[in-house]
Amino acid sequence: MSPATLTEDSAPPSPVTERPAPHAHTVVTKELAHRNTETDVFPARWTRISDTRFRFTAHWPAAHAFFGPVDDRHQDPMVVGETLRQASMVLAHAEFGAPADTHFVMWDLTVRLDPSALLLADAAEPVEFDVVCSEVRRRGSGLHSMRTTMEFRRAGRLVASGTGSTGCTSPRAYRRLRAAKLSALDTxxxxxxxxxxxxxxxxxxxxxxxxxxxxxxxxxxxxxxxxxxxxxxxxxxxxxxxxxxxxxxxxxxxxxxxxxxxxxxxxxxxxxxxxxxxxxxxxxxxxxxxxxxxxxxxxxxxxxxxxxxxxxxxxxxxxxxxx
Missing domain, CATH: 3.10.129.10 (Hotdog Thioesterase)
Structure with a gap:
């Protein structure tokens, strides 16, 4: 299957965060999340529970330039998928050795939500979500692909769950794959x-x-x-x-x-x-x-x-x- 991308952009060159010790909090940077501004980064920090299990804290804002409220009561459900996307790349870089210039592809994505729990009135409350990484395939010391499965809770209430399968491509391989299209970037x-x-x-x-x-x-x-x-x-x-x-x-x-x-x-x-x-x-x-x-x-x-x-x-x- 030829992948089309969901989490496909590569971050600007920056040092990849060293792998934290278990139960140590690590801050999510905009570089790790592949975003240009801090306001577009939804996962805030994470803790490594084991080699394949992690716990994140996220903030879903009441107002955002794109992921804004859909009416006067509800936050944008798409913020769940975007948080999953960002957290997957964060872990790929910081926990599984994907270099900073990696290109990512997501082959599938499933999100289940409780819309009644996605309320603007609760936006100040942080979101905690657990991540399980599975189907981990290595390429040398780096990462070839993996699946991330997540459960999101706010004030102890299950808000959403989701899973997605992510692949990694090196810049050299990406240039071979996309050479003709890369040459048309200025068009x-x-x-x-x-x-x-x-x-x-x-x-x-x-x-x-x-x-x-x-x-x-x-x-x-x-x-x-x-x-x-x-x-x-x-x-x-x-x-x-x-x-x-x-x-x-x-x-x-x-x-x-x-x-x-x-x-x-x-x-x-x-x-x-x-x-x-x-x-x-x-x-x-x-x-x-x-x-x-x-x-x-x-x-x-x-x-x-x-x-x-x-x-x-x-x-x-x-x-x-x-x-």
Whole structure:
């Protein structure tokens, strides 16, 4: 299987944190988390319990430039997947020997949430989450791939759980794999007009990643390489974080639920989404269980699949008219 990336950007060169002793707290830096600013880093520190078990503390802010509240009560569910993404890279670097210039790929991601526990009123409360690393494959003294499985709790209450499989690629191997695309980094990517922010479940037009087509529940991927959160640094392909957000926005638009508060999100990535080729996003709304709606989303480019996703949310009960 050819991987497409979710955690695919490489951090700027910096020393990799030395492996801490068991039960010693280590601070998460923006370099380890592959972010440009501290406000975009959600895991704050971690403790090594054993060679494959770790305990993190995270902060999910009440306000954020991109991962902001979805309504006046709930935090953005996507912050869970982003925290998992960042924590996986932190551990790969600091605990499993992945060099600072490693390129990461995430082949699959599953997140389960309790939307009623993801409340703005609790945003000041830190989030504790346990991480188990499994399926660890080495490349020499470094890391080839591993799976991370996490459980997130706030004030002792289970908020979410998730798992993802991450692979590592050295800069030399990445250059061989992506040479033609790396040479096109300076070629501008046309910015398509977006759909209405409210339709996508966003407050700001600049955060919309879907562009309209002439077909219902079908969109073009809208790529803004200048977006400070989605494209924090130059990239030769569309970050998987953008694809995951496209799936969420497609589920919102297709279902008509606003906010769309998923109880489950799964995604599988099959290959890189290229910057300079149209990428079509398609959604199908399913009603498989009473009181729930599931939206299957797919990304297609050059005749092949880039990713597939499924997002399930509760459907509010219909209010009967008294007339």
């Amino acid at each position: 501008p990517v046309p910015l398509l007009p977006g759909i209405a922010p409210r339709t996508a479940g966003r407050a700001r037009a600049e955060d919309v990643v879907l562009a309209p087509t002439d077909r219902p529940d079908v969109w073009h991927l809208r790529v803004d390489t200048g977006h400070p959160v989605l494209f924090p640094r130059p990239n030769d392909h569309v970050p998987g974080m953008v694809l995951f957000e496209a799936a969420r926005q497609a589920a919102t638009a297709a279902s008509g639920l606003r906010p769309f508060l998923p109880a489950a999100m799964t995604a599988g990535f099959t290959r890189y989404a290229e910057l300079h080729a149209p990428c079509r996003i398609e959604a199908e709304v399913l009603h498989e269980r009473p009181g729930e709606v599931t939206v299957r989303v797919s990304g297609l480019q050059d005749g092949g699949s880039v990713f597939t996703a499924a997002l399930t949310a509760a459907r509010p009960p219909r209010v009967r008219s008294l007339s």
